[in-house]
Amino acid sequence: MALVVLSCLALGAFACGVTFGDESTERKPEVASTLPAEQLAGQRIVVGLQGTSVSQRLRAAIAEGRVAGVVLFAENFPSHATGRRLIARLQGIKRPPKLRDSLLIMVDQEGGLVKRVNGAPTASAREMGDRGAAFSARQGRATAANLRELGINVDLAPVLDVGRPGGVIAETQRSFGATAAKVEATAIPFAKALQAGGVAATGKHFPGFGAATENTDFSVERIGLSKQELRTIDERPYAAFAAAGGKLAMLSTAIYPAFSDRPAAFTRAIATGELRNRLGFEGVSVTDALETPAVEDFGGTAKVAVAGARAGADLLLFARLGPAKRAWEALVAKLRSRALDRGEFEAAAQRVLDLRAELGR
Numbered sequence: 454m455a456l457v458v459l460s461c462l463a464l465g466a467f468a469c470g471v472t473f474g475d476e477s478t479e480r481k482p483e484v485a486s487t488l489p490a491e492q493l494a495g496q497r498i499v500v501g502l503q504g505t506s507v508s509q510r511l512r513a514a515i516a517e518g519r520v521a522g523v524v525l526f527a528e529n530f531p532s533h534a535t536g537r538r539l540i541a542r543l544q545g546i547k548r549p550p551k552l553r554d555s556l557l558i559m560v561d562q563e564g565g566l567v568k569r570v571n572g573a574p575t576a577s578a579r580e581m582g583d584r585g586a587a588f589s590a591r592q593g594r595a596t597a598a599n600l601r602e603l604g605i606n607v608d609l610a611p612v613l614d615v616g617r618p619g620g621v622i623a624e625t626q627r628s629f630g631a632t633a634a635k636v637e638a639t640a641i642p643f644a645k646a647l648q649a650g651g652v653a654a655t656g657k658h659f660p661g662f663g664a665a666t667e668n669t670d671f672s673v674e675r676i677g678l679s680k681q682e683l684r685t686i687d688e689r690p691y692a693a694f695a696a697a698g699g700k701l702a703m704l705s706t707a708i709y710p711a712f713s714d715r716p717a718a719f720t721r722a723i724a725t726g727e728l729r730n731r732l733g734f735e736g737v738s739v740t741d742a743l744e745t746p747a748v749e750d751f752g753g754t755a756k757v758a759v760a761g762a763r764a765g766a767d768l769l770l771f772a773r774l775g776p777a778k779r780a781w782e783a784l785v786a787k788l789r790s791r792a793l794d795r796g797e798f799e800a801a802a803q804r805v806l807d808l809r810a811e812l813g814r
Contacts, residue, residue, distance in 0.1 A: 492518035494784035496802035522557030540604035555813035582629035593643040597650020633689035657703035661687025695734035725765035739768035755783035
């Protein structure tokens with residue numbers, strides 16, 4: 454907590470004013486410690502689906518508590534009505550007694566080029582940054598209303614990356630600004646408005662992806678910035694987001710040689726050391742997609758899942774059920790053999806369970 458206070462002093466009153474969430478909300482009794490390994494591992498898994506129907510395999514995974522959330526894409530929303538029915542079917546699947554809170558239903562709804570459903574936000578992050586905090590907040594409120602009407606409770610936005618010149622984030626208008634101060638001043642109001650409307654915001658891509666020249670969906674990216682540059686520039690908007698109570702943070706799958714030769718999502722010095730210990734983030738961390746060129750040569754799905762969990766990523770995000778199942782199996786095996794620390798695993802799962810309970814109210 455002392456780190457959060459220090460961040461407040463360093464970042465100014467804007468970053469540490471009204472928090473996103475209701476601090477007075479009573480937490481549910483902790484249940485992670487009472488779950489069997491199969492259900493405990495399931496609280497670390499997010500999976501996508503194809504089309505507009507729920508397969509029997511996915512239905513069974515949800516019913517058995519092997520999945521905590523579902524990430525949806527444009528193909529899942531040929532129309533608002535179809536997407537709404539799909540989400541209602543997912544939430545209607547009967548789950549084990551201790552896991553009946555709402556599933557996390559996620560989309561990338563940034564605005565501009567990255568939108569999975571029609572409607573708000575109508576502006577790109579760059580436009581929101583250029584037009585200022587009040588406009589950005591209005592876009593956040595409209596986005597929350599749009600997503601909540603569909604049954605979506607997590608937006609994988611806003612992008613908190615500082616849009617460095619020549620970087621893919623700036624070129625695709627996904628950054629709120631070219632300076633940390635501008636990103637803070639305009640992305641945080643979007644996130645606050647989003648969460649005030651009942652949709653959890655996700656700051657991404659930690660520790661900062663603004664210097665990358667290509668998306669990690671298509672290539673391995675190495676961000677050759679020093680620790681000092683990353684901490685004073687790229688991580689700064691995430692410090693503001695953490696101090697204000699942001700619900701989720703997405704871990705980049707780029708490699709940051711100043712910290713490690715592994716992707717950030719598998720690097721404990723980043724996922725735990727920087728995000729939690731240095732910045733004081735207390736929400737749920739989620740990896741970027743784990744079926745991409747950025748991670749495919751890392752050693753296979755099982756190794757990726759265990760590395761992410763060991764680094765401190767709360768949720769492992771997969772677009773397909775097959776890899777998600779292999780990841781779940783690896784986590785269960787490592788839990789049973791005690792190769793993964795049960796206490797740390799339970800703490801991560803409990804953060805996810807607490808978020809599910811909060812979003813289900």
